Structure formats: C-alpha cells, structure tokens
Amino acid sequence: GNIGTIQDALIRWGPKSIRIYSVSVHYSKPLDYSEKLLNESKHKWRQIETCACELRFAIGNQGYLTEVEQLSDETLKAFESAMEDDLNTSLAFSVFLKFVTELNRYAAEEKLTADMSKIAGVVFNNIMNVLGLRVIEANDIEKKEIESLISMRDQLREQKKFYESDAIRKKLVDEYSVELIDHKKRTIWGIVEGASRLHSFG
Structure with missing residues (x-):
C-alpha cells in the first residue's frame, strides 16, 4: 500500500527530496505517501543541486544582466507573495523551480556568467534558506x-x-x-x- 518507514524513505530518496515533497503540498492538506511524487521530488532536487553548482562555478563578466535581474526580482516577489498567502509553500516552491530551470537553461547554453550568478545567487540562497534547503559542500x-x-x-x-x-x-x-x-x-x-x-x- 502507501505505507513506508521514514528510514526507508531517507535511504531511498534522501532528506532533501522528502522536504521538497512535503513543501509541495499545502500544510492544510493531507500528505499521502506516493513513490511517483517522491521520485519527482528527487528529480527536482537534482535540478536545484545542478543550479547551485552552475552558480558557484560561473565564469566571465557581463552577460544577460538585465534579464537575470528582472527574473530574480520577479521570482522573489512571487515567492514572498505565495508565502504570505496562508503559507502557500506549494506555489512558492513552483515559483522557485521555474527560477532554477531558467538559470540552468542559461548554463546549458554557456550563457551564465559570474556577474549574472552574483545577482541570481542572492535570491537563490535566500529562498533556499526559507525552504530549509542546503546543498552539501566538500571540506x-x-x-x-x-x-x-x-x-x-x-x-x-x-x-x-x-x-x-x-x-x-x-x-x-x-x-x-x-x-x-x-x-x-x-x-x-x-x-x-x-x-x-x-x-x-x-
């Protein structure tokens, strides 16, 4: 059925995937155990990890600064609006994921520069902190x-x-x-x- 232990879920999907799974549903609604949704959450976390990596290693100057500044501002406003709307974490996370997807697109097209990363990174880190998410860093x-x-x-x-x-x-x-x-x-x-x-x- 749809019953599983927390320990099994942690081993199979990891804590960040489970956290994403949890915030993807409004707090007032029941959270059903779903392997399909957990797999989707794992994929979303991989996208976020990739984005963090791309932001950290971005090189070069200038780039699409105006576009990224607008994207970052709009993302933060939409995220804050969703969180202020009865703590709508589901909508807030979807806003963040769109932001991540767009940044990954810039990176995949070899367009993400260090200057763009500085702008986007502030919003990325702020939202990560609010959602209680943190990528692992090597010592x-x-x-x-x-x-x-x-x-x-x-x-x-x-x-x-x-x-x-x-x-x-x-x-x-x-x-x-x-x-x-x-x-x-x-x-x-x-x-x-x-x-x-x-x-x-x-």
Whole structure:
C-alpha cells in the first residue's frame, strides 16, 4: 500500500527530496505517501543541486544582466507573495523551480556568467534558506582530492583514454557522491545527495 518507514524513505530518496515533497503540498492538506511524487521530488532536487553548482562555478563578466535581474526580482516577489498567502509553500516552491530551470537553461547554453550568478545567487540562497534547503559542500581535504581526480580525468580525456576517464568518474560518484557537469572547455562539479552521505545533511 502507501505505507513506508521514514528510514526507508531517507535511504531511498534522501532528506532533501522528502522536504521538497512535503513543501509541495499545502500544510492544510493531507500528505499521502506516493513513490511517483517522491521520485519527482528527487528529480527536482537534482535540478536545484545542478543550479547551485552552475552558480558557484560561473565564469566571465557581463552577460544577460538585465534579464537575470528582472527574473530574480520577479521570482522573489512571487515567492514572498505565495508565502504570505496562508503559507502557500506549494506555489512558492513552483515559483522557485521555474527560477532554477531558467538559470540552468542559461548554463546549458554557456550563457551564465559570474556577474549574472552574483545577482541570481542572492535570491537563490535566500529562498533556499526559507525552504530549509542546503546543498552539501566538500571540506578542504575532499575538495583537494576531488579536484585532483577531475584534473586526472581531463588529461585522460585529452588522450582519448575514455575507459580510464570513465573509471575516475565512477570513483568520484561512488566515493564522494560527486556529479560532474562537462562544459565545452571545463568540467564543474558538485556533491549530490546520496545514501552514502546521509550523515552529512542539514
């Protein structure tokens, strides 16, 4: 049926996916256990993690500053309006997800610059704090190890040693829960929610 333990759900979907699942329904309505909706929530959290990664590693100046400033302002106003409307977290989260989707589109098209990230990042972080969401960050030791492995992978890819480079990618996923995002001239990374890191989540 639609009954499951919290521990099972945490292992299968992760705490952030469950939090998103919870805020996607108005507090006055019952919350039914649904694997389909939890899977959708997990996908939404992946989108948010990707956006956080893209914002952190954005490079370059200028870009679509006016567009991003308008997008950020409209998002924050719509988010605050939804939260003030009897704490409509469902609507508020959908507003945030549209914002995330648009930022990811800029990044996928190689258009997201550091200047754009500074503008959008303020709103992104504010909303994340309100919703109680936080992406995982590597400590200094992990960061050094991860970046060393990514550098090795880049060299192997240049040498067309794809089997070896894929092995490093797998090691990064298995040992560090790292997701790699390959852009045209560089690779960026972020730690994603995974069962191996449940103890790290806030």
